[in-house]
Amino acid sequence: MTQGTPPPSPPLPPLPPPMSASATLNSDTPCRKCGYNLRGLNVSGRCPECGAAISISVGGDLLRYSDPDWLQKLANGANLIVTGYIAIFLTTFVAGFFGILRLRSVLAVGTLVAVAAGLLVIVGAWLVTEPDPSGIGEDRYGTARRLIRITLAIGIADSILRIITQFSTLHPGVRLIVHSLQLAAGIATVIGFLAQLQYFSKLTQRIPDDSLTTRANFLKIALPVTYGIFVAFTVLTVVQGPIARGARALGPNPAFLLFGCGTAIVGIAVLVFFIMYLFLVARSGRSFKEQAHAARQMWHWADPNPSGLTQA
Ligand SMILES: [Zn+2]
Structure with missing residues (x-):
């Protein structure tokens, strides 16, 4: 020895x-x-x-030298996003099941739970886009970060609208306006989502974690492309539906079948990429937590007796 x-x-x-x-x-x-x-x-x-x-x-600008409390907020935000989306998935699944049984009261509860889960995602995304108190990184992802927060505010307005439409009978004219606003909110959500991937691709460079950065950059392309195709196929299938019904006597409509199958296949691709996104956020959250721990040690090492207080 x-x-x-x-x-x-x-x-x-x-x-x-x-x-x-x-x-x-x-x-x-x-x-x-x-x-x-x-x-x-x-x-x-x-x-x-x-x-x-x-x-x-x-x-330097690495996260491990950042304010540990700020890093902990990023970690908590990432965890809330993942928890919220899992809750939305489960609620949608359960609500879909009861939807088949046509139990309206259960559907109403489902809407409330889904809205609450959506708010979890919004709060999580708000925390994860908290600016670094040092201002570092804003030149690289400040625009994406602010864009995400704007779309989050729109998301909250959309949640309120959903509750109103679920629990009240609206005049057809008003309903049309509400649906138009919901469509606009949906587009804003997609834009905010892409901004989030852009933000993650830049923020993870400060860990630095190449695999997370590469994953975010891949999803930034893969998700909008497959989602765009999915929406196009859905629209085409809906348009083909009445034509298919009208021509039923003449046999199955090949275009309707083609678009229907296309929608299903691309829909699965979107789902797979979305699950990859959830893993990206979950892994980033774990990483932020590790960085918070490292930063806490670093700050303690550099300053064992922080005064930390501003003179009044
Ligand atoms: Zn200072």
């Missing part, structure tokens, strides 16, 4: 590049806690704005 071998210790996060205690920051460096520009200040000092040790802000 070799004497003096240190006991195994949990792996520490990579530390920021070593800097002399007397070094002065000569380039724009945002404080990792509040975003204050620390240029011209000494590395051994504290942020004049929030009191955080300046040494935590010199490690």
